[in-house]
Amino acid sequence: MKFKGKRGCRIFLGIFLLLSVVSDSSAATAEGDAERAREILTRIDDLWRSTSSTATLEMVVRTEHYTRTMIMESWTKGREKSLVRIVSPLKEKGTVSLKNDDTLYTYLPKTDRVIRLTTGMMMGSWMGSHFTNDDLVKESRLAEDYDPKITFSGVRDGREIIEFALQPKPEAPVVWGKIVIVVRAGDLLPVVSRYYDEEMNLARTLDFRDIREMGGRLLPAVLRMVPADKPGEFTEMTYQAIDFGPELPDSLFSLMQLRRM
Amino acid sequence: MRLNTMAWRTLSRNRRRTLITSLSVAFGIFLAVTFTGSGDYSYTSMINTSTVMGLGHVSVAEEGNNARPSLARWLRDADSLRIATSGLPEVSGAYPRIMGQAMFAAGAKSAGGMFMGIDPALETPQHNFFLRSVVDGALFAEAAGRGALIGAEMAEKLNLRPGRKMVITVTDKDGELTSELLRISGVFQTGDHAADSGIVLVPLDRLRQTLGYGPGGVTLLAVYTDDLRRVKKIQADLTEKLSPTGRLEVLTWRETQADLAGLIAVDRLFNNLLQLLVGLVIAAGIMNTMLMSVLERNREFGIMLAVGMSPAQVARLVLVESFWLGCLGLALGIMLTAPWFYYMSRTGIDLSALVGEDYSAGGVLVDPVLKLRLFRESALAILGTVFVLTLAAGVYPAIRAGRVPPARSIKEV
Amino acid sequence: MLLLSLALKNILRSRFRTWVTILAMAFAGAIMIFYASLLEGWMQAMETNAVSMEMGEVQLHVPGYRDDPELYDVILDPGAALARAESAGFAGSARLLGSGLAAAQENSTGVAIRGIEPEAEARVVRLHRHVKAGSWLVPGERNGVVLGQQLAVILDVGPGDELVLVGQAADGSMANDLFVVQGILKSVGQGIDRAGLFMPADDFRAFFALAEGAHEIVLQRFDPDLPLDDAVNVLAGLFPGLEVKSWRQLQPTLARLLDLSDVSLAIMLLITYAAVGMLTMNAMLMGVFERIPVFGVMKAIGFSGVRLFGLVVCETLLQITLAALLALGAGLPLSAYFARRPLDFSFLLRESSTIAGVAFEPQWYCRVTPGSVLLPIFFLYAVGLVSICYPALKAALLSPVRAVHHQ
Structure with missing residues (x-):
């Protein structure tokens, strides 16, 4: 099944892990419960719709061995293109990660080289975070790969929420067994998403926090990824500023541009 | 035909010597079959193992x-x-x-x-x-x-x-x-x-x-x-x-799989050299026996020459003897080797206790069970070599026999 | 003494046949000395490639490192550890190990990066003498790297070419830097050939942002006679917190293979000499039968069976000794010659192949050792003496009357 649905907004990574799924699920027709899920997801999609964005964000990575903080700028356009540049620390300033369709490039200012990521590096860490390069490449395809279903609707922990379970389509090339997404019932803002392996063991959790207004919309400003097998480790991204809908030329997402940045 | 009968008579006259000599030929055949056979088997098995991995x-x-x-x-x-x-x-x-x-x-x-x-x-x-x-x-x-x-x-x-x-x-x-x-x-x-x-x-x-x-x-x-x-x-x-x-x-x-091919080529070279070495030693043994038997029979040859046999015929007689010695050795060799070969080609010897299950050469897993297999070419090569070597071992004694001067020979012994 | 002089007389009188026997023994002996030396040389080359090339005799790691190598699992203060090992009788070198991606013009591939101190490394292993093109790492010089043979082919680079390395540093940052290919190694073994990349330890530390520690310490006994197991025990006592493994424990298949070399030599010797033994037996048997009348007379004049037996054995011993001297005379110079110049099999084996994961090259050197010379000689005597038993018994058990009337 090819994706033909509405375009969801492209902010960056974490949000996309959720939104690209949600926004496109409308394309997947289903009966009864799934019908309702689709309706709600369509509304969420409307809430987030945008075709381009620019943002500044801070990423904190904490592992057993180090804690590091980076400031990054990002540009996204449509579903297939994104560009992230490191602003600080100084050591890595100017490092750029470019995603164009399914290809990922890294520009290294120190050596003035562009490296195209090969199959062998896909499961490697993206910029030292708990996200893999594969997450980045795959996220735009999540919509094609999962069927949504409402599994809970009501009050939990004092909050009115809706819980979706995303089941991978039988033939979708995804590593997860299930993704569970919880959104607030009122404004449909995401609360948490959990990733399970095929034996239904929790593999990682993505928390959405600090909902506030940015770029004219109400959004969770903080995304925190926690791997289940490494307690105490996380990657946290905080949006400092975001702007929806700027005009961005396609040429921005090209190899030529990489060297020019 | 007459030469054959005469040759047999000589061979049967000195049974122990004939037996030991043909046993050494048989032993050579046994070794050649074992070595060539294990080569034929293990190279084939390594090549097949490597080729069925994909290429x-x-x-x-x-x-x-x-x-x-x-x-x-x-x-x-x-x-x-x-x-x-x-x-x-x-x-x-x-x-x-x-x-x-x-x-x-x-x-x-x-x-x-x-x-x-x-x-x-x-x-x-x-x-x-x-x-x-x-x-x-x-x-x-x-x-x-x-x-x-x-x-x-x-x-x-x-x-x-x-x-x-x-x-x-x-x-x-x-x-x-x-x-x-x-x-x-x-x-x-x-x-x-x-x-x-x-x-x-x-x-x-x-x-x-x-x-x-x-x-x-x-x-x-x-x-x-x-x-x-x-x-x-x-x-x-x-x-x-x-x-x-x-x-x-x-x-x-x-x-x-050039790696494997090179390895096999080197191994085969060594295998063949060793067999040739053993073959030469065995041939020396045959030559010794023939020479001995020729020297013993100086008188006999002298009479033969005196009654009109040509030196070439006498020489041929000795060659025929070594030919039959080779045949005898071959027959013994087959009798000796057949049960061994039968066992080794079916059951083999499991060396996994010695070399382990994960022994590899040239990047290919080697079967730890030693077995034998003989290509027709290899069998023919062994056969050919046995005959060439036995006959070659008979050449010098044959020449010596042909050179015996008729009159002196009779007077001598 | 009488026996000896009699035996000597008999041999000197002897004919062509005796000489053929002696020459055949000598020939087989010479070839076997050569073969044993070659096998010795080959096994040493294998052991060298496996042990002295890179692995070293004993290795120290943090427990668990070998199963799941992590950049952070370091041996703290490797300098102190090396000093302690040195005072216990071991030369050592500390290594840093990491992984990353190497990219050249067109190609890129995963590499195993090894940071070493060239001077210390040269004390324990010989990799620095195993360079095919370019040169080995120079102490003090920065940003040069040396690659495994296959890796250079995969990346399509040669000495002087630039290489970008990318990896994840200890602080989580994206490590990347430009290096220059300084040298390319000859074949060492599958692992290094395909992925090995060597750089100075300082470069490694800078690249991976790893201030201290080492991942691996490689040790070499000062005293080569100290048994390896004892060395491991000494070191295990010295470094209770570390995993201490000898190369035999790290490479069991190869260790088994090398252990088998003695067995395989013995089998070869037995087989070749079995043919020699038959030849000897046959010749001596003939010699005995020929002289049955003589032996009969000797027995009649009072020579005991035992002494006759002794006489035949003495004759054989003399023959074997002569053959052994000839074998030494031919086999030793042959082996010595090929100990300097290699037997070159490159016409069969273009590059190099591997056995049990260890490289071996198409040039083979002989190595003359006491074992490689004495073992073939010893076997020559053993087989000769066994094969003489039957003819000697025959001579000893002769009935004098029948013997005199023989023929």
Whole structure:
């Protein structure tokens, strides 16, 4: 099944892990419960719709061995293109990660080289975070790969929420067994998403926090990824500023541009 | 005829000597059969083990693929190539395959390795080592399906078993990254660490779609034969037959697995040298015996010459004797060797306690069970060498016998 | 003494046949000395490639490192550890190990990066003498790397070419830097050939942002006679917190293979000499039968069976000794010659092949050792003496009357 649905907004990574799924699920027709899920997801999609964005964000990575903080700028356009540049620390300033369709490039200012990521590096860490390069490449395809279903609707922990379970389509090339997404019932803002392996063991959790207004919309400003097998480790991204809908030329997402940045 | 009778008479007159000499010939044959036989068996088995890991005895691929394998080098029409090979009588199997590097992932775990795309309807355990080594589940049934046969060590690393899913990520024909979902249909265990931790068998048609190949696209056609000695001929025939088809390379296992070929060549050289050495020593023994018998019979030869036999005839008599000595040795040798060979070709000796199960040479797992097998060429070579050496050993004594002066000989002893 | 002089007389009188026997023994002996020396040389080359090339005799790691290598699993203060090992009788070198991606013009591939101190490394292993093109790492010089043979082919680079390395540093940052290929190694073994990349330890530390520690310490006994197991025990006592493994424990298949070399030599000797033994037996048997009347007379004049037996044995011993001297005379110079110049099998083996994962090259050197010379000689005597038993018994058990009337 090819994706033909509405375009969801492209902010960056974490949000996309959720939104690209949600926004496109409308394309997947289903009966009864799934019908309702689709309706709600369509509304969420409307809430987030945008075709381009620019943002500044801070990423904190904490592992057993180090804690590091980076400031990054990002540009996204449509579903297939994104560009992230490191602003600080100084050591890595100017490092750029470019995603164009399914290809990922890294520009290294120190050596003035562009490296195209090969199959062998896909499961490697993206910029030292708990996200893999594969997450980045795959996220735009999540919509094609999962069927949504409402599994809970009501009050939990004092909050009115809706819980979706995303089941991978039988033939979708995804590593997860299930993704569970919880959104607030009122404004449909995401609360948490959990990733399970095929034996239904929790593999990682993505928390959405600090909902506030940015770029004219109400959004969770903080995304925190926690791997289940490494307690105490996380990657946290905080949006400092975001702007929806700027005009961005396609040429921005090209190899030529990489060297020019 | 008369010479034969005379020769036999001499041989039977000194039975012990004849027996010991022919026993040494028999021993030589026993050794030659054991050494050549273990070579024939183990080389064949190593070559076959290595070829059934994917590349075949002869492989047809796009030009340059052997030097620099790449998924961007692929053949468009495997089926017509396959049909072309089936016309050759020496070919016992030809399989369209796609081999390349990939990333395999399940849940949060991942591993790098090699994939081999195969058509389950065509493949046979005889020509596919992994099909023989299935320890859990089975091979996938459909070439267009999503099954996968995975090595045991990789399965353990990725926490997989039959029924579980796995994502394979490859670089397609245009260099784009692409992923595909597979479901484990079975697990194989060959005992070779590299294979068990790094190879996954994938349905051919599914892989063709993933890589963007057409319906007939493959990276290679692996061609097999029951008779290793025919690979050169198959290579020549295929090259001639397929050369109009485009820029192809038709290579034998010697070229695709040069490591192994070199190793075998060196080992074979040593094996043959050792046998030759033993052969020479045995020949020296025969010469000794013949010479002895000739010197003993100076008187006899003198009379023969005196009654009108030519020196050439006398010399021939001695040669005939050594010929029959060789024959006797051969008969004894066969009697001695046959039960040994029978046992060794069927049961063999298990050396795994000595060398271990995971001993490899030239990158190929070596069968720890020592067995024998003899090619017809090798058997003929042994036979030929035995006769040449026995006859050669008789030459000097024969000349000596021919040179005996008739009159003096009689007076002497 | 009488026996000896009699035996000597008999041999000197002897004919062509005796000389053929002696020459055959000498020939087999010489070839076997050569073969044993070659096998010795080959086994040493294998052991060298496996042990002295890279692995070293004993290795120290943090427990668990070998199963799941992590950049952070370091041996703290390797300098102190090396000093302690040195005072216990071991030369050592500390290594840093990491993985990353190497990219050249067109190609890129995963590499196993090894950071070493060239000077310390040269004390324990011989990799620095195993360079095929370019040169080995120079102490003090920065940003040069040395690659495994296959890796250079995969990346399509040669000395002087640039290489970008990318990896993940200890602080989580993306490590990347430009290096220059300084040298390319000859074949060492599958692992290094395909993925090995060597750089100075300082470069490694800078690249991976790893301030201290080492991942591996490689040790070499000062005293080569100290048994390996004892060495491991001494070191295990010295470094209770570390995993101490000898190369035999790290490479069991190869260790088994090398152990088998003595067995395989013995089998070869037995087989070849079995043929020699038959020849000797036959010749001596003939010699005995020929002289049955003589022996008969000797027995009649009071020579005991035992002494006759002794006489035949003495004759054989003399023959074997002569053969052994000839074998030494031919086998030793032959082996010595090929100990300097290699037997070159490159016409069969283009690059190099591997056995049990260890490389071996197409040039083979002989190595003359006491064992490689004495073992073939010893076997020559043993087989000769066994094969003489029957003819000697025959001579000893002769009935004097029948013997005199023989023929």
